[in-house]
Amino acid sequence: MAKVDTSLVAHLPLFxxxxxxxxxxxLREARSARYPKNSAIFEQGADAQSFFLLLHGHVxxxxxxxxxxxxxxxxxxxxxxxxxxxxxxxxxxxxxAIAVDDSVVLIWPTSAWPRLVERFPSLAAxxxxxxxxxxxxxxxxxxxxxxxxxxxxxxxxxxxxAKQSGKKLDQGIEIDFPISRQDIAQMTGTTLHTVSRILSxxxxxxxxxxxxxxxxxxxxxxxxxxxxxSADSGAV
Amino acid sequence: MAKVDTSLVAHLPLFxxxxxxxxxxxLREARSARYPKNSAIFEQGADAQSFFLLLHGHVxxxxxxxxxxxxxxxxxxxxxxxxxxxxxxxxxxxxxAIAVDDSVVLIWPTSAWPRLVERFPSLAAxxxxxxxxxxxxxxxxxxxxxxxxxxxxxxxxxxxxAKQSGKKLDQGIEIDFPISRQDIAQMTGTTLHTVSRILSxxxxxxxxxxxxxxxxxxxxxxxxxxxxxSADSGAV
DNA sequence: CTCGCAGTTTGCGATAGCGCAAAACGGGAC
DNA sequence: GTCCCGTTTTGCGCTATCGCAAACTGCGAG
Numbered sequence: 001m002a003k004v005d006t007s008l009v010a011h012l013p014l015f016x017x018x019x020x021x022x023x024x025x026x027l028r029e030a031r032s033a034r035y036p037k038n039s040a041i042f043e044q045g046a047d048a049q050s051f052f053l054l055l056h057g058h059v060x061x062x063x064x065x066x067x068x069x070x071x072x073x074x075x076x077x078x079x080x081x082x083x084x085x086x087x088x089x090x091x092x093x094x095x096x097a098i099a100v101d102d103s104v105v106l107i108w109p110t111s112a113w114p115r116l117v118e119r120f121p122s123l124a125a126x127x128x129x130x131x132x133x134x135x136x137x138x139x140x141x142x143x144x145x146x147x148x149x150x151x152x153x154x155x156x157x158x159x160x161x162a163k164q165s166g167k168k169l170d171q172g173i174e175i176d177f178p179i180s181r182q183d184i185a186q187m188t189g190t191t192l193h194t195v196s197r198i199l200s201x202x203x204x205x206x207x208x209x210x211x212x213x214x215x216x217x218x219x220x221x222x223x224x225x226x227x228x229x230s231a232d233s234g235a236v
Numbered sequence: 237m238a239k240v241d242t243s244l245v246a247h248l249p250l251f252x253x254x255x256x257x258x259x260x261x262x263l264r265e266a267r268s269a270r271y272p273k274n275s276a277i278f279e280q281g282a283d284a285q286s287f288f289l290l291l292h293g294h295v296x297x298x299x300x301x302x303x304x305x306x307x308x309x310x311x312x313x314x315x316x317x318x319x320x321x322x323x324x325x326x327x328x329x330x331x332x333a334i335a336v337d338d339s340v341v342l343i344w345p346t347s348a349w350p351r352l353v354e355r356f357p358s359l360a361a362x363x364x365x366x367x368x369x370x371x372x373x374x375x376x377x378x379x380x381x382x383x384x385x386x387x388x389x390x391x392x393x394x395x396x397x398a399k400q401s402g403k404k405l406d407q408g409i410e411i412d413f414p415i416s417r418q419d420i421a422q423m424t425g426t427t428l429h430t431v432s433r434i435l436s437x438x439x440x441x442x443x444x445x446x447x448x449x450x451x452x453x454x455x456x457x458x459x460x461x462x463x464x465x466s467a468d469s470g471a472v
Numbered sequence: 473c474t475c476g477c478a479g480t481t482t483g484c485g486a487t488a489g490c491g492c493a494a495a496a497c498g499g500g501a502c
Numbered sequence: 503g504t505c506c507c508g509t510t511t512t513g514c515g516c517t518a519t520c521g522c523a524a525a526c527t528g529c530g531a532g
Contacts, residue, residue, distance in 0.1 A: 069383040088368025121357040132324025138374035146425035147305040189382035
């Protein structure tokens with residue numbers, strides 16, 4: 001019952017240093033599932049019964065305060081894992097995961113993790129690397145929020161999204177999943193109003209083209225100028 | 237040449253699931269060093285030649301922008317590791333580490349890490365746990381910076397410091413290492429002026445006692461009231 | 473083709489907190 | 503005991519950004 005073709009995932013960093021046979025064994029413990037656009041994959045606070053590997057689509061991880069404010073923790077791109085609560089010894093998910101596009105994921109039961117890392121220590125090392133990278137990114141984000149103004153933060157956020165999930169078009173680079181002003185606000189610690197104003201400004205300068213949940217960084221102007229702006233206060 | 241007594245570190249989470257013999261072998265690869273107050277242990281951008289375990293003292297990790305602004309990434313408490321650049325596959329330190337008190341550390345060469353994790357997979361798992369926890373804390377910090385006002389953030393920061401490194405006194409809980417207004421500002425994304433104003437306010441309300449690089453949360457009022465304030469906007 | 477609504481734009485007043493400047497303070501060095 | 507310097511306090515004007523409110527728009531459902 002090899003539901004998943006190993007060749008689809010063998011090249012992922014997560015499985016670096018894992019033999020084909022081992023990979024086969026690892027995949028045998030997983031099942032796959034499809035989540036339609038805008039459906040929840042797991043909710044913050046729920047029992048962390050599974051962890052996930054995104055195969056297709058895009059997933060937004062968001063954290064909510066008791067008073068209802070949200071922030072976007074990250075967007076998950078294909079090939080990345082998410083929902084690794086067990087890796088930090090947490091019994092519950094610290095955030096909510098929503099498919100922002102029709103998405104396909106591999107799902108392992110959390111209970112399988114200890115056995116897997118014991119049999120395949122590379123998994124732990126590879127996961128450590130991924131989590132460490134995310135920690136770095138978090139620190140960069142904190143640095144930005146502390147030292148830069150909103151416009152620079154938005155510029156940097158868009159550039160990162162374009163890099164992570166950009167689709168090359170004739171006019172420029174389009175962010176390859178639906179994203180609202182509100183989402184960007186929640187990534188940069190501001191309000192959708194301010195984001196809207198900033199994007200309007202850029203649009204009238206010909207730096208971006210944007211519409212309903214859709215943003216294109218115009219090449220070359222947009223990308224170059226935004227990079228300058230995001231660097232003005234010395235983002236890394 | 238067992239420089240380090242295993243009994244001093246055997247109980248640390250980092251070494252959970254490591255046999256005494258293995259621990260002995262691990263420690264044989266380390267050397268210890270003492271850093272006087274205010275000395276740099278490593279600088280941001282330098283080659284990550286070593287990673288560290290803090291035995292005594294306190295260390296501040298700070299990140300600097302090209303324009304010179306700094307933020308405090310974290311304070312390292314005894315028993316914690318720092319400088320794990322290799323864990324994220326970075327060749328250079330992403331932050332600067334300064335001893336804020338006379339400090340004693342164990343030092344391993346970065347080059348020893350791959351061999352250590354191969355021989356002792358628990359190390360990777362334990363480190364993953366630690367890094368994962370720090371990632372969580374980073375996310376909480378981002379959430380706070382996005383949704384709370386400065387006073388709440390400062391309240392929460394002090395409570396965390398008190399919990400991590402608080403020394404019980406008759407009057408209350410003292411943060412057990414020198415910390416300036418500027419440091420707190422750099423932890424909470426504000427300016428030393430604002431921190432000073434806030435602390436002055438709290439002092440006149442009898443919630444804290446503070447002086448030069450010294451802060452005491454007065455028990456019970458200070459701790460209780462600050463906890464309320466930090467929770468007002470729903471911090472986790 | 474039309475309607476309805478989620479998402480977006482825009483205006484405007486309010487304000488938290490910054491930035492600068494200057495004075496006060498206190499601990500350590502000698 | 504005195505001096506000096508790093509830290510802290512405090513005042514004040516300024517502005518980036520919020521928060522609310524209202525109008526607009528384009529997509530998708532039917």
